[in-house]
Amino acid sequence: MTVFTIDEVKKTFTNGEIDEQVLKGINLSLQEGEITALVGASGSGKSTILTIAAGLQRASDGRVLFEGKNMTDMNQEQIRKIRASEFGFVFQSAHLVPFLTVEEQLMLMLDVSETTMKKKEQKAEVAKILKLVEMNHRSKAYPASLSGGEKQRVAIARAIIHKPKMLFADEPTASLDSKRSKDVMLLIRDLTKTLNITTLMVTHDEEMLSYADHVITMKDGLILQS
Template sequence: MSVFTIDEVKKTFTNGEVAEEVLKGVNLSLKEGEITALVGASGSGKSTLLTIAAGLQPASDGKIWFEGQNINLMNQEQIRKIRASKFGFIFQFAHLVPFLTVEEQLTLMLDVSETKLKRQEQQREIDNVLKLVEMDHRKNAYPSSLSGGEKQRVAIARAIIHKPKVLFADEPTASLDSKRSKDVMQLIQRLTKTLNITTLLVTHDEEMLAYADRVIKMSDGLVS
């Protein structure tokens, strides 16, 4: 079932008097329990499309439908609430808070997402998610003591701790070696299926496409 639909989305950037149309009317539907991968050359528009879909920047034209609402018509506070409660984000780098333990990183995310769980319930959710990403033995560790792969596993745990409907992953393996990249993608694949998440992945690594249910190629601001 499609839960997220991108309808004729366009994006134009203006630099002085020069206008550059980066997205030229993109149509795309994302389904529950599936990983949709966006691939394409640098400048093809794939990262721009992801950030627009995630509400991180507005489209110049078009509609982005999620749960019956057009995100592109929402104000900043409405978008913020959806991002905090319904969306999860994984980026190339983990961006963990250096002075917080693994457990505290997830507690902070639960507080920001306004899940309104009591502390005991939060602890239970944190323990469950850390087991899912195989990091429960490191819950008291600080980021400085974690390997690159471990940091990304914590970042994934942080992205799903509030049970998002949609997961946006922008080059999640770009900073990792081949083995750790495969481990991270296997984890994202397993969580997408187990938790029935809708995952939109941007990657330049063709080996990672094996973990996607659909591969969408972007070229000159269009999909094929």
């Protein structure tokens, strides 16, 4: 089932008097429970399409449909609500909140998503997800005391704790060594399959493509190969 559709999306950046078109009409459909990887050289537009899909910036033209609803027609508050409750994010850096423990990072995400779970249920859910990412033993630790791999595991746990329908991952393994990169990708794959999450991922690491169901290659703002 198609969960997410990108329809003739274009993006133009204006730099002084020069207009630079970085996306020249992208069409993409994402299927429920599948991982789609975007690859391509730097400047190909892969990160731009991911951030437009995630509601972090607007398209200059075209439509972005999530479960049939046109996000390009929505206001900032409507998009924020979707980001909070339906989307999960994993960035190149973990971007954890420095003054919250691992457990609190996840509790915060549940708060933001306006979960209907009671506090006790929330704690149980946090414990369950931390066990899933094998971080339950560090639940009281602050980000500063975690290794790079551990931080990224917590970031993944934060991205899925509120059971999002979509997961956006922007080079999630870029700051990790090859062993940890494989561990993280295995984790993303297992979680998306277990929780039936649709994932759009940007990567430039060819080794990571084996974990994706679909690989889309981009060049100069266009889809080269799907």
